[in-house]
Amino acid sequence: MPNTLRVGLVGYGFAGKTFHAPLLGTTPGLTLAAIASSKPDVVLADWPEATVYPTPEALIAAPDIDLIVIATPNDTHAPLAQAALAAGKHVVVDKPFTLTVAEAEALQAQAAQVGRVLSVFHNRRWDADFLGLQQLLASGRLGRVTELTSRFDRYRPEVRQRWREAAVVGAGIWYDLGPHLIDQALTLFGLPDAISADLALRRDGAQAVDDALAVLHYPDKRVVLGASCLVSGGVPRYLVHGTLGSFEKYGLDVQEDQMKAGGMPGMDDWGHDPRPGRLHGWSNDQAVVEDLHMPAGDYPQYYAGVRDAINGIGPNPVTPEQAIAVMRMIEAGTLASKTGQRVALK
Incomplete structure (x- = not known):
């Protein structure tokens, strides 16, 4: 049986905690x-058995740590991952992978050179509604998909004083929620031919992008991705049209809220989505509507996959190549918004 892997977590802000x-x-x-x-009291209140290091560098240098998880501000992802790989550690980086494609490719090459697993935390592949959507598409009940709209919205009309909303590289909703939307689209359909985008600052006093709309152009379909800080409700999370019917799903996956409330994986109803999706079809020239219940969300599957990849008994759940593709889309979408023109990707 493989040995238990000892993990060091860099950062105990929102994502880490x-x-x-x-x-x-x-x-x-x-x-x-x-x-x-930098807040050992907060850490030890939650994880009294953990060793607290004052700096990322001290933790990375610890000889008894096998895997480093980086959950720090976006502009630190690349240098911390580089240092961890140089120290011989396996590495997980929270999304977005890096700030640029060039940084991401350099990390990919370094991980290959030192023979260590490098993965990126695109956890929304294991959302309940996304798992349900994948099952529906695989069943063929929608026929050939012609259009998918995927939105991830929040209602936060007041600009907060934090790095995610500051006028710095890597801040804003395109780097925050954009990677989730893009990774799901690429998981479903692969890289599009081109992207067009409108990235804007809508709120009073906004310093970083707080409204993003992108269109991914495929030969046979259109994929629309949207994220905004000024949507208070009423918009489907997914709206999919195909040659045999349509599908709509409201509400977000519950796992984040469960963990915010102190819940832990393995608890009763973990990942259970109380809101079914709705499939609209036709039979005998009559509209037919069917509720589709989603499978349970399963974020734990990601780290189980990382464990197995490190032990050589399973694939990397999110490879550097896949995360680099997301970064290419982030960069191309930014360019498309600045120029007002469609940017080719193939």
Whole structure:
């Protein structure tokens, strides 16, 4: 049986505390052994058995750590991942992978050179509604898909004083929610021929993009991706049209809210989506509507996959190549918005 992997988590802000720590702490074969944070009291209140390091560098240098998880501001992802790989560690980087394609490609090459697993935390592949959508498309009940609209919205009309909303590279909703939307689209349909986009600052006092709309152009379909800080409800998460029918799904996956409330993977109703999707079809010239219940969301599957990849018994759940494709889309969408023109990707 493979040895238990000792994990060091760099960063204990929102992403580290809400997502990574609970998943790492409950995945068999992984031990959350250490956390780098400037707030040791906060860390130890949640994880009293963990060793707290004052800096990322000190944690990366620890000889007893097998896997480093980077959950820090976006502009630190590349240098911290580079340092962790240089120290001989396996590495998970929170999304977005890096700030640029060039940084991402350099990390990919370094990981290959040192023979370490490098993965990116695109956890929304394991949302309940996305898993349900994949099942529906695989069933053929929609026929050939002609259009998909995927939106990930929030209602945050007040600009907050934090790096994610500041006028810095890597901030804004295109780098925050955009990677989720793009990764799901690429998982379903692969790289499009081109992208057009409108990235804007809509809120009073906004310093970073808070409204993003992108269109991915495929030969046989259109994929529309949207994210905004000024949507308070009433918009489907997914709206899909095909030659045999349409599908709509409201509401977001519940796993984030469960962890925010202190829940842990493995609890009763973990990942259970209370809102079914709705399939619209036709039979005997009559409209037919059917509720489709989603499978359970499964974020723990990501870290189980990372564990197996490190132990050489399974594939990397999100490869550097896949994450680089997302970064190419981020860069191309930014260029398309600046120029007002469609940007080719193939």
